[in-house]
Amino acid sequence: MKSNQFKADLKAWANLINTHLKRILEGLNAPLGLKQSMAYSLLAGGKRIRPILCLNWAQMLGLNKEKILNFACALEFIHTYSLIHDDLPAMDDDDFRRGKPSNHKVYGEAMAILAGDALLTYSFELMLDNPIPCSFLLKASRIVSKAAGASGMVGGQVLDLELENKDSVNLEQVQTMHRLKTGALIEVSCLSGAILAQEVGASNKDLDKAKNYGQNIGLAFQIIDDILDVIGDEKKLGKPIGSDIKQGKSTYPTLIGLEQSYDLAQQSINQALECLDDYRGQEKDFLQNLAQYIITRAH
Amino acid sequence: MKSNQFKADLKAWANLINTHLKRILEGLNAPLGLKQSMAYSLLAGGKRIRPILCLNWAQMLGLNKEKILNFACALEFIHTYSLIHDDLPAMDDDDFRRGKPSNHKVYGEAMAILAGDALLTYSFELMLDNPIPCSFLLKASRIVSKAAGASGMVGGQVLDLELENKDSVNLEQVQTMHRLKTGALIEVSCLSGAILAQEVGASNKDLDKAKNYGQNIGLAFQIIDDILDVIGDEKKLGKPIGSDIKQGKSTYPTLIGLEQSYDLAQQSINQALECLDDYRGQEKDFLQNLAQYIITRAH
Numbered sequence: 001m002k003s004n005q006f007k008a009d010l011k012a013w014a015n016l017i018n019t020h021l022k023r024i025l026e027g028l029n030a031p032l033g034l035k036q037s038m039a040y041s042l043l044a045g046g047k048r049i050r051p052i053l054c055l056n057w058a059q060m061l062g063l064n065k066e067k068i069l070n071f072a073c074a075l076e077f078i079h080t081y082s083l084i085h086d087d088l089p090a091m092d093d094d095d096f097r098r099g100k101p102s103n104h105k106v107y108g109e110a111m112a113i114l115a116g117d118a119l120l121t122y123s124f125e126l127m128l129d130n131p132i133p134c135s136f137l138l139k140a141s142r143i144v145s146k147a148a149g150a151s152g153m154v155g156g157q158v159l160d161l162e163l164e165n166k167d168s169v170n171l172e173q174v175q176t177m178h179r180l181k182t183g184a185l186i187e188v189s190c191l192s193g194a195i196l197a198q199e200v201g202a203s204n205k206d207l208d209k210a211k212n213y214g215q216n217i218g219l220a221f222q223i224i225d226d227i228l229d230v231i232g233d234e235k236k237l238g239k240p241i242g243s244d245i246k247q248g249k250s251t252y253p254t255l256i257g258l259e260q261s262y263d264l265a266q267q268s269i270n271q272a273l274e275c276l277d278d279y280r281g282q283e284k285d286f287l288q289n290l291a292q293y294i295i296t297r298a299h
Numbered sequence: 300m301k302s303n304q305f306k307a308d309l310k311a312w313a314n315l316i317n318t319h320l321k322r323i324l325e326g327l328n329a330p331l332g333l334k335q336s337m338a339y340s341l342l343a344g345g346k347r348i349r350p351i352l353c354l355n356w357a358q359m360l361g362l363n364k365e366k367i368l369n370f371a372c373a374l375e376f377i378h379t380y381s382l383i384h385d386d387l388p389a390m391d392d393d394d395f396r397r398g399k400p401s402n403h404k405v406y407g408e409a410m411a412i413l414a415g416d417a418l419l420t421y422s423f424e425l426m427l428d429n430p431i432p433c434s435f436l437l438k439a440s441r442i443v444s445k446a447a448g449a450s451g452m453v454g455g456q457v458l459d460l461e462l463e464n465k466d467s468v469n470l471e472q473v474q475t476m477h478r479l480k481t482g483a484l485i486e487v488s489c490l491s492g493a494i495l496a497q498e499v500g501a502s503n504k505d506l507d508k509a510k511n512y513g514q515n516i517g518l519a520f521q522i523i524d525d526i527l528d529v530i531g532d533e534k535k536l537g538k539p540i541g542s543d544i545k546q547g548k549s550t551y552p553t554l555i556g557l558e559q560s561y562d563l564a565q566q567s568i569n570q571a572l573e574c575l576d577d578y579r580g581q582e583k584d585f586l587q588n589l590a591q592y593i594i595t596r597a598h
Contacts, residue, residue, distance in 0.1 A: 090408035109389030149420035
């Protein structure tokens, strides 16, 4: 029941984001084909976790979420561009994404590359366009850029491609890769919300909490994803645990075993929950539930 | 002689930019392979016209160029990313760029896509990191984002790909395509320099002049490029004027003839020069010479 309530909350937040994403796209002046390609991937579904994290952290710290809808949606623009480029034949070569043909299967490779480029570029226009004092906007946009770029998400994708071709991979390498490839943007989604809330008095301690929370749920999310791959495989395919190793893919379960993976995920969630100790209100409840929801997915 | 002096000035400016580009790359924390791929294209040469325009406009309006070197270099990051992505097999499929193998021929398609993504993302980090009041930084960064994205450069590349597949193309379509694909970033290179110089009192009229100058030299540059293609072809290959039509490529000479193309380019240069009337000093001289240099290339 509590879980049902959380899922309803999550859905309501996603609806809010989707409405704003559509509004942004309507206002975009671009060649029709490009706009369609951008909209196709942007509105293909997805839980909108990154903007939701940003809005919840900002509002928990006292900032009205309506003031930073553009900023929050920019995080989804960045996430979507990264999925489009990752799916390209030269990269992961995935024909499907969220049950639909991937962008390049529908619009062709050239348009998929350009739609990704346009989404990324527009994300900065969105980040820099919110009724927030410019010093905070600038600071928040800079750290998002850092998290999304060569020393963050793009760097992580490079490491991922490099690890695929390696004979042996250790836990540290996998952790670094995930921390950059998916962790950095999740972390900065929380942190940027807190930075924007500096307008209404959020402190450096609040920023640390947001960053720490984001880091920990990002890590737990990845571990659970790896675990679900194994469990899913076992149930559906009867594939034994550890067969991922033969495919050359190193995951948490293949590197440290299922049990230790669970423990590591639970530990991260506990640390994330601790970061919320000083706060209260419905955003705190939501962020608590979100952290707990990550771990219950694997039970 | 005057032309030699201008070329020496141009070289000196390019050296200044190159030094700063190298410094920026040295400070970049990224996986080695990614960094090498980014550096390969960024340091492959090029006239550095966009940062040079930005710095000259800013300094002509009273701003010390040293304060905005990051911003100016960001324009070269954006230009370089666009070249890497344009050269990809799915796009223009060019194996060479500036006499060297294109990025994907050296580093592979995946890395070329990611290097482009990283250059674009980092350009915003650079734009937002200059000792300039944040309101001006923010304004300048936003218009660069607009000029580089779906309603600017990326949109122009989409139009270019679309025009290639059309049976008949008119002048207006070609002009719109060029205005977006190359014009928008050249224009905004001048305009952003003027916006940053608002810190030291640059007026809205100055902004208009910078924008207008950039728009006109961008147009002239494209026309002369088209003319040089024809003249170059005639001299080197003995290919008759107009053969571009058979290749399906619409250019200014193929659409309105050589003479009218010259006239249009000269007209644009005259308008660009008019924008400099109210100013003086060595930056004015340089910007004048630059405009005139564009047209003399075709004589």
